[in-house]
Amino acid sequence: MGSAAFNEGLFAFLSRATTPFHAVEAMAEALGAAGYTALPEDRSWSLAPGGRYYTTRNGSSLVAFRLGRERTAGLRMVGAHTDSPCLMIKPNPDLTRHGCYQLGVEVYGGALLNPWFDRDLSIAGRVSFSCQDGTLGTALVDLREALAVIPSLAIHLDREANSGRSVNPQTDILPLLCLPGDGEEPALRALLEEHLRDRGLAPAEVLAYELNLYDTQPPARVGLQGQFITSARLDNLLSCYTGLRALLDSEEGEPGLLVCNDHEEVGSVSAAGAQGPFLRSVLQRIAGDGEAFSCLVDRSLLISADNAHAVHPNYPDRHDGNHGPRLGGGPVIKLNANQRYASNSETSALFRQLAKQVAVPVQSFVTRTDMACGSTIGPLTAAEVGVRTLDVGVPTFAMHSIRETAGSEDAPALCRVLRAFYEAPEPLFPGADSRP
CATH class of the missing domain: 3.40.630.10 (Zn peptidases)
Incomplete structure (x- = not known):
């Protein structure tokens, strides 16, 4: 080959x-x-x-x-x-703060955190759920679309960003998913259940999951002579x-x-x-x-x-x-x-x-x-x-x-x-x- x-x-x-x-x-x-x-x-x-x-x-x-x-x-x-290394979604992740719906995450492995800012992110992993007949089901999911982003703080609000910015993994890397309207209560489990139904499965309730965020940018061959691969x-x-x-x-x-x-x-x-x-x-x-x-x-x-x-x-x-x-x-x-x-x-x-x-x-x-x-x-x-x-x-x-x-x-x-x-x-x- x-x-x-x-x-x-x-x-x-x-x-x-x-x-x-x-x-x-x-x-x-x-x-x-x-x-x-x-x-x-x-x-x-x-x-x-x-x-x-x-x-x-x-x-x-x-x-x-x-x-x-x-x-x-x-x-x-x-x-x-x-x-x-990646960002894993916590079991009870749903956060609505200052008009923004976000997810709580924890860091898996020794990840470089700064490159996660301002990337188009999606969600993938394994989901376990109860079925309508009372049995348990498990499925792999990959939502594929760019559903989330972790916006950087503008340099105008952090003048030391290029010389001394550190990342707090508890507070600084929460991904943003949407701007909910009045009365809306977005929830990750509801999103997962809808995705499973669209695939012809019949979840009664998502019970547990192992999910991580990932960058949707595809792999590429780059360089003047194509000598590098990035992914x-x-x-x-x-x-x-x-x-x-x-x-x-x-x-x-x-x-x-x-x-x-x-x-x-x-x-x-x-x-x-x-x-x-x-x-x-x-x-x-x-x-x-x-x-x-x-x-x-x-x-x-x-x-x-x-x-x-x-x-x-x-x-x-x-x-x-x-x-x-x-x-x-x-x-x-x-x-x-x-x-x-x-x-x-x-x-x-x-x-x-x-x-x-x-x-x-x-x-x-x-x-x-x-x-x-x-x-x-x-x-x-x-x-x-x-x-x-x-x-x-x-x-x-x-x-x-x-x-x-x-x-x-x-x-x-x-x-x-x-x-x-x-x-x-x-x-x-x-x-x-x-x-x-």
Whole structure:
């Protein structure tokens, strides 16, 4: 697949995947179309050699895998996360103040808040409701239209706005939805119930929801030569899509797995997160408990794919001078001596070898020693499962902003390396049995 076609598919995925629920729905549909069989977690699994399967948890995390002819072969695993920093709508959100109807929100993850001002916002997520017959129903919703905005305070009323404005997340980022007339009492639940009825559902009452705001501006290829892509949720849906395409486009001789976890941006401690039991339970059902599981894990490798910080030309001093990835320079191996990333010399060498085979340049990132280092699902999965792990990512600007920027060639390049990884023959680490 060429870069243009890859990015076109990525843009379609980003536009649809406005929440982790919608991301998993889109990936499940692509897997089903490619012949992967859905496996409900609450049923017994009957796995056949060479079979292709996927399962989901909470509707927001997914594991897809294909088996080799030999059940003892190691798994080539790619991991990413489905969630992104955003504004979540509170359970009792309705506010009418000074003639304006607004919603109460809370911040999910480490979001950059200033870019949320003056954007055209919509609402998406999961809604649970009672039906007319007394049963419970659940549906994904995406209102798609620009329904809300968070207006900035004019500079005339804040003369220090360009030098010292801070954002109070309780009071400053309440989105504006309408100007209600006399006697009107707008309510989010009523809006949701109307939307569900328009879709042919029959809600008696919306009982609960998980909803977030998102920017309606579509992804774009920008720059004088089209060398950048800009979009919401590049961190980390770009990696989800890249891993999915690599799995589906690779030759199927070797066993492979894709895991996309929710809740990375808030610590991963959940039933569906990387520090939860989801991946381990799938691997145990593939291999069995005890010694078979341990052997499978030791023969396997996880590549954790999560965006990396590119050197911002306006802030080059925020990087170590020898470890500043560039946009357009290829995928980045992320390293940290204190295990904030799980890469080591073995896993890094294998990735570099695979990249060389497909003519993809590789960069490295080490944070400045005097700055705190972020982390990924890599170390968490390594600790939870015990699998060798590598942390890589596509270099990115404005990570955790409402709109992020990456190079237009870097995700396709990472996809080529991941495809080579999925196709790599046994053993992944030649000579590993002779290690001391």
